[in-house]
Amino acid sequence: xxxxxxxxxxxxxxxxxxxxxxxxVGLLGPLGLSLAxxxxxAAAGGDPGARRETSCILLWLTGGPSHLDTFDPKPDGPxxxxxxxxxxxxxxxxxxVSEPFPKLARLAPHYALLRSVHHTxxxxxxxxxxxLCGQASLDAPYPHPGAVISRLRGGVxxxxxxVVLPRLLTLTTFGTSQLxxxxxxxxxxxDPLVPESVPPVAEKGVEALQQGEILYRVRDLGxxxxxxxxxxxxxxxxxxxxxxxxxxxxxxxxxxxxxARRKAFELIASPQVRAAFDLSGESAALRDRYGRNYVGLGxxxxxxxxxxxxxxxxxxxxxxxxxxxxxxxxxxxxxxxLGPTLDAALSSLLLDLHDxxxxxxxxxxxxxEFGRGPGLEGAAGRGHWPHCFTVLAAGGGVRGGQVIGAxxxxxxxxxxxxxxxxxxxxxLYNRFGLAPDATYTARDGRPQPLAPGGExxxxxxx
Numbered sequence: 382x383x384x385x386x387x388x389x390x391x392x393x394x395x396x397x398x399x400x401x402x403x404x405x406v407g408l409l410g411p412l413g414l415s416l417a418x419x420x421x422x423a424a425a426g427g428d429p430g431a432r433r434e435t436s437c438i439l440l441w442l443t444g445g446p447s448h449l450d451t452f453d454p455k456p457d458g459p460x461x462x463x464x465x466x467x468x469x470x471x472x473x474x475x476x477x478v479s480e481p482f483p484k485l486a487r488l489a490p491h492y493a494l495l496r497s498v499h500h501t502x503x504x505x506x507x508x509x510x511x512x513l514c515g516q517a518s519l520d521a522p523y524p525h526p527g528a529v530i531s532r533l534r535g536g537v538x539x540x541x542x543x544v545v546l547p548r549l550l551t552l553t554t555f556g557t558s559q560l561x562x563x564x565x566x567x568x569x570x571x572d573p574l575v576p577e578s579v580p581p582v583a584e585k586g587v588e589a590l591q592q593g594e595i596l597y598r599v600r601d602l603g604x605x606x607x608x609x610x611x612x613x614x615x616x617x618x619x620x621x622x623x624x625x626x627x628x629x630x631x632x633x634x635x636x637x638x639x640x641a642r643r644k645a646f647e648l649i650a651s652p653q654v655r656a657a658f659d660l661s662g663e664s665a666a667l668r669d670r671y672g673r674n675y676v677g678l679g680x681x682x683x684x685x686x687x688x689x690x691x692x693x694x695x696x697x698x699x700x701x702x703x704x705x706x707x708x709x710x711x712x713x714x715x716x717x718x719l720g721p722t723l724d725a726a727l728s729s730l731l732l733d734l735h736d737x738x739x740x741x742x743x744x745x746x747x748x749x750e751f752g753r754g755p756g757l758e759g760a761a762g763r764g765h766w767p768h769c770f771t772v773l774a775a776g777g778g779v780r781g782g783q784v785i786g787a788x789x790x791x792x793x794x795x796x797x798x799x800x801x802x803x804x805x806x807x808x809l810y811n812r813f814g815l816a817p818d819a820t821y822t823a824r825d826g827r828p829q830p831l832a833p834g835g836e837x838x839x840x841x842x843x
Contacts, residue, residue, distance in 0.1 A: 412779050427668025434537055435777060435812050436687035439695045439746040440680065440727060443550055444706030445508070447753035447763050448771040449792045450715050451498045454479045461757045462791050465712040473782040481720025490782040491740070492775035493841055497786025497795035500751070500802040503765045505706070506526065506555045508750035513561035514807045515832045522558035522565035525728060525807055527693030529821060531564075532571045534813055537690030540657065541574040544686055545695045546597065546679040551576055566823045573695070576658060578675065595654075597658045597682055621795070627650050657681060657689040667733075672725040680726040687743050692813075705749055708762040723747075731775055744812050746805075755791045769794050769841035772805060777812050778842045785840050800838060807835030 418645025447464075449455055453466045454477060466480040471489030478486050485492075504510040507517040514523035527543035536542035549557040557563050564571035576597040660668065660681060671677035676698050683694040698704060698719075707714050727747055734740040753763035769788045775781060786798035807817035810831050817835045820828040 387541075391464065411607050413420060416829045417431055418449075430807035434534075434692075435742050435744065435814075436691060437527075437693050437746065437777070437809065437812070438680070438687060438730065438746045439527075439693070440676075440698060440723070440730075440745070441513075441695055442698045442705045442723070442747065442749035443509075445703030445749040445751045445753060445770075446705040446767060447707060447711060447715070447720075448496070448766075448769070449483065449753065449755060449763070450479050450711065450786070451720075452478050452494050452771040452773060453788055453792055454792065455755075455792055458755075458791060462751055462755050466716070476784055477784070479715075479720075481715055481723045484724045488506055488728055488731055489638045491735065492781050493615075493779050493783045493785060495772040495774060495785050495805075495838070495841075496774050496788055497769060497798055498748075498802055498805065499769050499795055500767045503751070503767050505750060506552055506559055506763075508765075508767055509550075510559065510561040512748070512750050512802050512805070513831075514565070515803045515835060517642075518833040519555075519559055523561065523829070524565040524567040524571065524821075525561050525563060525695070526806060527573055527695060528567050528571040530692050530815075531568060531573075532814055533815060533821065534692055538555055540686060540690035543571070543572075543573040544683075544693070545573040545575050545697065546682060547578045547675045549573075550697055566825070566829070568824045571587045587741070597660075597679075657685045660685075667729075670725065671729040673731075674722060676722050677726040677729070680730045681733070684739070688737065689737060694773065696726075707753065708758065708764060709760040711753070711757075712764045713761075724770030727773075734776060740776040742777065743774075744779070744809065745775040746809070748805075752792075755793050766793075774841060780842060783840070785838065798840075801834070803832050804838050805835075806832035808838045808841060811837045 388806060416705060441590040449462065449465050450466055454464075454466065455462050456468045456477075457463075468477045469480055469483060469486040470477055471486045473489045476489050476494070478489070500508070500511050502511045504519060505517070510517035510523060513525055516523055523542075526546075531542040531723070534542070545562065549562045550560050551557055552560060558565045563569075563573060578597055654660070660678060663681065668678065668681065671681045683696055686694050704717060707719075727745075731740065731745065734743050734745070748770075751765055751767035754766040758764050769792060786800055787796045788794065789796040810817060810819070816832060817832040819831050821831065823829050
């Protein structure tokens with residue numbers, strides 16, 4: 382059974398060490414941003430007021446959603462393939478989705494379905510890494526694409542370039558790096574910002590808080606306690622004097638640290654960054670449409686973050702204990718909880734981005750680490766199935782209203798246009814102007830490919 386939970390003691394110790402190693406003014410560490418990240422933002426031309434560029438929002442359906450019961454239904458198959466759901470027609474001829482997704486069915490002209498994605502990893506941990514990072518190794522964890530983009534493209538304005546909501550995932554004895562959730566071998570400097578949720582995420586977070594109000598906060602994003610504007614300004618002036626002395630003694634090598642500290646002060650005082658996490662200005666009706674749960678309001682925060690300039694935001698779909706790992710009670714879980722939550726959050730996100738003129742420059746991806754098997758097991762459940770599954774893609778130049786690839790009659794294997802999962806990464810990086818065969822340098826100095834063997838899925842944008 383797939384079970385996600387909060388980071389353990391080792392992660393807390395690592396984070397405490399990182400905070401102590403960062404600026405002692407109490408500004409950067411709690412944000413999850415290092416000097417290197419601020420320098421990367423500056424190097425990428427991330428000045429306040431800069432034009433917003435391509436962003437990506439990833440709705441990660443942890444546990445692996447059943448493609449047969451979401452976006453690749455088989456109404457003419459035998460009962461164990463067809464399952465309990467009917468199908469819904471969409472405004473696009475021949476493009477049908479499963480019954481629990483009426484809102485998304487109406488929005489089919491805005492997204493594309495890739496129905497022949499595949500890989501060979503049936504294990505949750507290796508499948509996470511393989512799909513998110515393009516390759517898998519428990520000994521040498523590879524970076525999440527958000528970390529790669531954070532390093533190679535930086536941020537825009539003062540927004541954090543890479544954010545994960547509502548928390549990072551772990552699995553039994555496996556950590557966040559082994560699930561492809563952070564910067565891995567690229568180095569901690571490019572880890573995501575992970576804000577605190579208020580109240581904290583529980584194991585049954587989505588279910589228990591379905592009717593509640595969820596907010597996000599970043600500790601110390603604002604003036605430190607007891608520090609007024611005048612005192613904050615004096616701190617800044619004092620540090621500027623120290624920087625001038627360091628510049629004189631150390632020469633040009635100190636310039637990067639000086640610029641980074643200046644960015645840190647700008648970040649802490651930026652109402653734009655603080656506002657991205659504050660949902661109080663959004664109407665109650667809009668929050669209701671997204672869904673008052675971690676997935677719904679997380680998607681709303683994601684929209685606000687890309688609007689502020691963040692490059693990559695992941696919303697981890699969790700709660701209901703096991704996410705989409707429906708070995709048991711697959712149909713009940715999707716009908717009553719998983720389906721309606723995703724239907725509301727994703728449909729609202731697509732409409733909201735469209736209405737705000739952000740959809741053309743925001744790539745939206747919705748997928749998990751694999752699909753579910755075509756037969757039934759246990760108590761009306763479905764098992765892991767990496768051999769063929771579906772990915773929903775929208776925005777960022779994607780031509781909506783199309784289906785690319787097809788599974789066979791039982792949803793077991795690709796029947797048309799097979800899409801190896803590294804092609805997803807190659808396509809994602811292409812949207813950010815990065816070539817699939819480009820490399821980055823890992824901490825050990827070795828070059829690593831961005832999307833090993835991946836090719837851009839050109840039909841998506843044709």
